[in-house]
Amino acid sequence: MTGREICRRFKSAGIENYRFEAEILAEELSGRSYSDETDYAGIEPAVKKREEGYPLQYIIGKWWFWDCEFIVNENCLIPRADTEILVDTTIKLLPKGAYFADLCTGSGCIAISVLRTRKDTKADAYELYKDTLKIASENAELNNVSDRISFFCGNVLDRCVPNRKVYDAIVSNPPYIRSDVLPTLDKTVGFEPKAALDGGADGLMFYRAILDNFTGNLKEDGFFAFEIGYDQAEQLKYLSEHRNMRCEIKKDLCGNDRVAVVRFEQKFV
Ligand SMILES: C[S@@+](CC[C@H](N)C(=O)[O-])C[C@H]1O[C@@H](n2cnc3c(N)ncnc32)[C@H](O)[C@@H]1O
Structure with a gap:
């Protein structure tokens, strides 16, 4: 099948960035550069899978985020460009030599990206599923940060972090989509793990649990940084204020509310 045919098939299937996706698929699966005329023999099954909605990232088994490459498969959420706002915020706010936690780490993309840029920091990453944690650990190796990160299997809805651990920051992109x-x-999102997306009846289940369970694991002048949905800023402010904390919202490049930084009241500047 030629490059041009892949583009045509993707366009007819309603894939928005059909040319970009055709180029990546052809190049990654063949190891050759893309051209409209090149014949990519054997690519038909992958093209069919993508036409059926299966994510390009799972087909090629990798994706790019921040300045890193990440292994991805059906056991983890595909890293989203929106999440780079949380990475950027964390990198700017962490004090020198910081020790931070990444809750709900998934592919590990947040902690690993922060560690790559901030070589003075170290991290603990927590995740409910062993199979997901395995990908995160492989990604730490791939990106040469495994000497500065430790992985733990734990349920963030419970107190999965021991009391003795005290961090400069606790960051998280938890599941935050309302169940309904x-x-x-x-359709493509339907191939990603439901447990990575489902934030409970009001989408706030994980923010509540993290603010209730882990304030004791945060230094007095530390901060929580959360990715949030575009319509969740007011709710995050409400949850924070009811716990004597203050919340500052950061927007993404489209102008949508995207990150909440939460600190203890007296230390907020
Ligand atoms: C929205 S994804 C974020 C993944 C990654 N941090 C990212 O930004 O791409 C949420 C992650 O939380 C994990 N998760 C779901 N329920 C959890 C729980 N109760 N405790 C810990 N992790 C959980 C999911 O498996 C998934 O990897």
């Missing part, structure tokens, strides 16, 4: 919204999402 999940069935309305794009």
